Amino acid sequence: MNGPDMVRLNTLLDRTRSNSPPVLTPELRALYGGDLRWVGAAGIETAVAPAPARNRPHVIANFVASLDGVVSYKLPGRSGGAAISGGDPVDRFVMGLLRASSDAVMVGSGTLHDSAPESLWTADYIYSSATPLYAAYRRAIGRDAQPLAVIVSASGLLDLSRAVFRTPGIRALVVTTATGRERLAKAGVESLAGVELQVAEAVAGRIDPHRMLEELWARGVRVLLNEGGPSLFGDFLAAAVVDELFLTLASQTIGRAGQTLRPGLVQGVEFLPEGAPWFSLISIKQQSEQLYLRYRCTGSRSDGSSRGAPGSGDSGPVAL
Numbered sequence: 001m002n003g004p005d006m007v008r009l010n011t012l013l014d015r016t017r018s019n020s021p022p023v024l025t026p027e028l029r030a031l032y033g034g035d036l037r038w039v040g041a042a043g044i045e046t047a048v049a050p051a052p053a054r055n056r057p058h059v060i061a062n063f064v065a066s067l068d069g070v071v072s073y074k075l076p077g078r079s080g081g082a083a084i085s086g087g088d089p090v091d092r093f094v095m096g097l098l099r100a101s102s103d104a105v106m107v108g109s110g111t112l113h114d115s116a117p118e119s120l121w122t123a124d125y126i127y128s129s130a131t132p133l134y135a136a137y138r139r140a141i142g143r144d145a146q147p148l149a150v151i152v153s154a155s156g157l158l159d160l161s162r163a164v165f166r167t168p169g170i171r172a173l174v175v176t177t178a179t180g181r182e183r184l185a186k187a188g189v190e191s192l193a194g195v196e197l198q199v200a201e202a203v204a205g206r207i208d209p210h211r212m213l214e215e216l217w218a219r220g221v222r223v224l225l226n227e228g229g230p231s232l233f234g235d236f237l238a239a240a241v242v243d244e245l246f247l248t249l250a251s252q253t254i255g256r257a258g259q260t261l262r263p264g265l266v267q268g269v270e271f272l273p274e275g276a277p278w279f280s281l282i283s284i285k286q287q288s289e290q291l292y293l294r295y296r297c298t299g300s301r302s303d304g305s306s307r308g309a310p311g312s313g314d315s316g317p318v319a320l
Contacts, residue, residue, distance in 0.1 A: 006129050007090060009033040009285040009292060016282060025140060027133050032097060032285075038223070039244060039282055039296045056213040057224040059241055061233055062098050064091055064248040068255065069264045071230060072114065079114035084250050089127070090287045091248045095227075096127035098246060100134040102147050102225040104173075104216060108232035109153035118163045120170060121149045121227070148173055148221065152212070152232055154202040156180025160187050165195050173219075175212055177202045206268075209239040230267035237277050238269045242297045245279060251289040274302040 011033040022035045029035055038058050064081045065071050072079050085091040099105055100123035107121060119125065123134040138145065149164050149172040156176045158165075164172055172195045176184065181199050189195055200211045216224060226236055236242050247265075256262050271277065279295035286292065 006031060006093065007287055009090060009287050011283065011285050013281070013284040023141065025133065025137050028097065028137055031093065031130070036097065036101060056217050056241065057103070057221045058243050059213070059224050059226055059236060060098065060102070060244040060246065061226040061228070061236070061242055062095055062246040063228060063233070063265055064250055065265055066250050066252050066254045068253045070254040070256070070262045071228070071265055072263055073254065074261045074263065084252075085248060085290070086250065086252070088248070088250070088290055089129075090290065090292070092127040093130060094246065094248065094292055096123035096130055096134055098225050099123040099126065099147055100137050101141075102223045103143065103221040104148040104150050105225045105227060106150040106152065106232070107227050108229050109151065109155070109158060110231065111227060111229040112151055112158065112162070112164070114229075117159070117161070120164055120167060122146050122170070146170055147225070148219070150175060150216070152207060153180055154205050154207055156183035158184065158187075160184070160189060160192065165192050168194070170194055172196070173198055175200060175207060175215070177207070206235055209236045209241050213241060230263045230265055234266040234269040237266060240277070240299065242277070244282070245295045245297065247293045247295070249291040249293060275300045
């Protein structure tokens, strides 16, 4: 193991089952406290690339939230997840592992603007201590050297001087509207060799997640990591295209007062009781005071799609 802050997660509960060979390398399995397979429809586990039953990528989401559900302080220089997790190295390791497992990482323009200008949505950027482990893992599962960075911006109001648009070896796809394309063209996007545009229609300023997933599927993306923010994640939930959620539960409370803008996990959409998405718990991992939760989205209770997690009828954890 490399680096002084690489600490193994403790697995408190795991409801996955598989008799097939492991997907993670031995070093990553030791750090993560087990293997990592995707859990899709009906709790069926798949390995590197889920079966193309729906002709769209398998969508996983990753967030860190406080005990009272806040995902961002929304303060200048302190709007990112590090302020919520306290810079927790294990949270960064898990984020890196999910990025290393994905063909593409998607963020909205708000998340992009809240991040540091040098930010890259790669595994080694978020957790450099495991860079050689992530690289070996991506080679083993047949992934490109780095995931495709997908930036969603209906307006096209993006700072093209950011590192994600100008770093050699990083491919970026900006999903925008016709108006956004015009703005980006005026800003000189065509001079950036690693940046492509995908134009789609927007309704009330939002682009349909189904259209985005169709385009990504055509580009060969089979596993998509959605890192938000809360509005983009809410759009995907409303479109019923979220398969799994990884949630780090940080051991702090943040609070809200008056008109303070401190977003929760989902923003911009709301559900009625009969249509609210439900989740089944897949695993619980722990290190120090933080919990690392993994869920499968099972749909609303009223549409007949809600099902328990694999092994949910068991009385205890299932070993990998």
